[in-house]
Amino acid sequence: MANAFSERVARLNTHSGKTYQEMAHDCDFKRSVTWWNKVRWNQIENPPEPGLFPYLAKALQVPQRRVAEMVAEQWCGVRPDDTVPERLRSILSVLREVDERDLLVMHEMAMTLYRKRMIRLERDQLSAELLMAYIEGGEGPLTLEQLRKLRRSELYAVKHDPSVEVEPDAQAMLDALPDPEEE
Numbered sequence: 001m002a003n004a005f006s007e008r009v010a011r012l013n014t015h016s017g018k019t020y021q022e023m024a025h026d027c028d029f030k031r032s033v034t035w036w037n038k039v040r041w042n043q044i045e046n047p048p049e050p051g052l053f054p055y056l057a058k059a060l061q062v063p064q065r066r067v068a069e070m071v072a073e074q075w076c077g078v079r080p081d082d083t084v085p086e087r088l089r090s091i092l093s094v095l096r097e098v099d100e101r102d103l104l105v106m107h108e109m110a111m112t113l114y115r116k117r118m119i120r121l122e123r124d125q126l127s128a129e130l131l132m133a134y135i136e137g138g139e140g141p142l143t144l145e146q147l148r149k150l151r152r153s154e155l156y157a158v159k160h161d162p163s164v165e166v167e168p169d170a171q172a173m174l175d176a177l178p179d180p181e182e183e
Contacts, residue, residue, distance in 0.1 A: 005073070005074040006039050006040060012061065021033050024036055030052050030055045031056070047075035047076070063094055142165065147166070
């Protein structure tokens with residue numbers, strides 16, 4: 001069973017830069033800086049009491065129900081719904097509280113975001129195919145001027161394909177591109 005509570009603390013601390021002091025402050029100091037540090041490193045054996053859940057929810061930036069789920073998972077070995085991926089559990093907790101009359105709007109919004117993602121994936125696939133056809137039909141290495149006409153995703157494709165030849169100044173431009181996860 002995962003340490004969902006500790007992992008949330010770690011994610012906030014590592015990826016969002018939220019300090020243990022800020023977490024302690026956000027929960028009205030119902031839990032100390034030391035407690036947050038120990039939770040982060042899985043050194044707390046007893047779960048927090050349910051009366052603390054509203055304060056912990058504020059500190060962890062999740063709904064109170066999600067706090068209860070994380071406590072149940074980490075300290076009791078019980079997961080509310082094993083079929084829901086971790087990345088969706090916080091939003092599911094929020095959706096459970098949405099007025100039933102607004103569910104249609106939420107569903108439409110989710111479908112719009114899904115279609116947007118599918119369109120982007122299809123566009124990128126077609127873009128990659130066109131780029132490869134362009135490269136194969138061209139004469140000589142790609143020039144800096146040609147690279148300047150490409151979208152960022154296409155530049156990454158060229159950068160990471162060793163079979164594509166580019167001129168030295170164009171290669172310098174590709175080398176200067178940061179990796180997508182660095183942006």
